[in-house]
Amino acid sequence: xxxAARRSIQxxxxxxxxxxxxxxxxxxxxxxxxxxxxxxxxxxYVSRKSTFEALRDINLSLGSNExxxxxxxxxxxxxxxxxxxxxxxEPTEGQLLIDGEEIHGPGADRGMVFQGYTLFPWLTxxxxxxxxxxxxxxxxxxxxxxxxxxxxxxxxxxxxxxxPKQLSGGMKQRVAIARALxxxxxxxxxxxxxxxxxxxxxxxxxxxxxxxxxxxxTTVLFITHDIDEAIFLSQRIVVMGTGPGHLAAEYEVKLPxxxxxxxxxxxxxxALKRELSHLLKH
Amino acid sequence: MEPGVKKRAPQRLQIYKAIHPQAFLLTAISSFVLLIxxxxxxxxxxxxxxxxxxxxxxxxxxxxxxxxSSEYWGHIGISVFRVFSGFALACAxxxxxxxxxxxxxxxxxxxEPLMEFIRYMPAVAFIPLIMVWAGxxxxxxxxxxxxxxxxxxxxxxxxxxxxxxxxxxxxSFTLGASRWQAIDSVLIKAIRPQLMHTLRLILGWAWTYLVxxxxxxxxxxxGYTIMKAQRFLNTEQIFVGLIVIGLLGLIxxxxxxxxxKRMFPWA
Numbered sequence: 001x002x003x004a005a006r007r008s009i010q011x012x013x014x015x016x017x018x019x020x021x022x023x024x025x026x027x028x029x030x031x032x033x034x035x036x037x038x039x040x041x042x043x044x045y046v047s048r049k050s051t052f053e054a055l056r057d058i059n060l061s062l063g064s065n066e067x068x069x070x071x072x073x074x075x076x077x078x079x080x081x082x083x084x085x086x087x088x089x090e091p092t093e094g095q096l097l098i099d100g101e102e103i104h105g106p107g108a109d110r111g112m113v114f115q116g117y118t119l120f121p122w123l124t125x126x127x128x129x130x131x132x133x134x135x136x137x138x139x140x141x142x143x144x145x146x147x148x149x150x151x152x153x154x155x156x157x158x159x160x161x162x163x164p165k166q167l168s169g170g171m172k173q174r175v176a177i178a179r180a181l182x183x184x185x186x187x188x189x190x191x192x193x194x195x196x197x198x199x200x201x202x203x204x205x206x207x208x209x210x211x212x213x214x215x216x217x218t219t220v221l222f223i224t225h226d227i228d229e230a231i232f233l234s235q236r237i238v239v240m241g242t243g244p245g246h247l248a249a250e251y252e253v254k255l256p257x258x259x260x261x262x263x264x265x266x267x268x269x270x271a272l273k274r275e276l277s278h279l280l281k282h
Numbered sequence: 283m284e285p286g287v288k289k290r291a292p293q294r295l296q297i298y299k300a301i302h303p304q305a306f307l308l309t310a311i312s313s314f315v316l317l318i319x320x321x322x323x324x325x326x327x328x329x330x331x332x333x334x335x336x337x338x339x340x341x342x343x344x345x346x347x348x349x350x351s352s353e354y355w356g357h358i359g360i361s362v363f364r365v366f367s368g369f370a371l372a373c374a375x376x377x378x379x380x381x382x383x384x385x386x387x388x389x390x391x392x393x394e395p396l397m398e399f400i401r402y403m404p405a406v407a408f409i410p411l412i413m414v415w416a417g418x419x420x421x422x423x424x425x426x427x428x429x430x431x432x433x434x435x436x437x438x439x440x441x442x443x444x445x446x447x448x449x450x451x452x453x454s455f456t457l458g459a460s461r462w463q464a465i466d467s468v469l470i471k472a473i474r475p476q477l478m479h480t481l482r483l484i485l486g487w488a489w490t491y492l493v494x495x496x497x498x499x500x501x502x503x504x505g506y507t508i509m510k511a512q513r514f515l516n517t518e519q520i521f522v523g524l525i526v527i528g529l530l531g532l533i534x535x536x537x538x539x540x541x542x543k544r545m546f547p548w549a
Contacts, residue, residue, distance in 0.1 A: 120468065
């Protein structure tokens, strides 16, 4: 993946290819201030016998209200990078900032939706959504109306009193998204949240997520190895390569807002998909 | 249907396949019936001397005789008291200690190897020591039951705590939980159904240690009635003691299983 590229797909082919360094600079820095900054991050696992380099010199900024996807094959370290932003993992070198402050450990400002199912099985759907606000000491009535709002957003009002074990995989992830967003994080981190779902459910979830993102204008950092998913959801895609994990290319996705399933037929969508498939094959 | 193609009948005994609750109950009852049947056959046919194996009807009669006496209920009462005191004491100290050992690596290092070491010392071998320490009063029986349960309980609770999915903990952190909030609102909550299961198991052992405790230097309790009956070769009464202990165990176990279902419908 030597030929790093940065382009918007609307004017694809008219813009010059840029270097990796330039690619790593945020596209919209002038428009919105950076929420998350990843600066010169390396990750090495050192054992007595050998050293494994998982991530090499990652530089990336995520703007406010941006939907950024990190796209990469399995084993490229994208999940590790996301966990560092969440504060669940530490970089060996370099630093990560949120609103200019260095990240140390996890916190309520960075909500996360995990790949596996992480709803608290002993809490009902409503209680799961209210978990974060309850910890912050939000009064019961306020909490109730907040969870009502999110139950309606994810269209699971009739499941308010259900326990997670009674929900399908897609429903569980919907609740997980609502639980994270009800806590009003500055950034929503999503680690292949739809990876375990069937194709149909996956598409429904993507549409719902976009709807929520457009309405709530949250900042999202999304991880996936699914090219379609990355293009459909994102404003910007950062492609990662393996051995060791590094940023290989960056693309701006200039598809219209309010995307629906039809956008998958859009020539720009298909062109970008072709290019990304090509890139990931190498 | 094509010739030669045989329709396969579903197998009756499928691995893990659920069966109707009534079928389950009937099958369970049949094993009891079988046991009693074999017993009846052996004791009435004269193959076995009734001094060694009294017929079931004799045992049943003896059971009602004993249950009709207030003295026997006194024995039952004191035994139940000892079991639950020892068990409750083991839980009160063992559960928090186990959670602590399962939560932090330092506490694991401090607590677990020591517990593993003591665990291998047979509780029964403590009896002489206990009698020196606590005499032959109530506290010695309770102490033996405590020793029999406590060390195992700590290790099992620690293991349960460690096996809580780490992502649940991480999820709570990303939702703003502090360390102590995570322990309180995730770890402790998550282990409850399994903990109940562990307690059922441990309570079974408590009954075992009770009888051991009551076989030595006591003059009350179900274990004592068994010992006394042996002295007079009253095998009926030995059987009654065994059956009563079995029934008490079964009843408490069923109650706990029921509570588990009621309290943790989400599990």
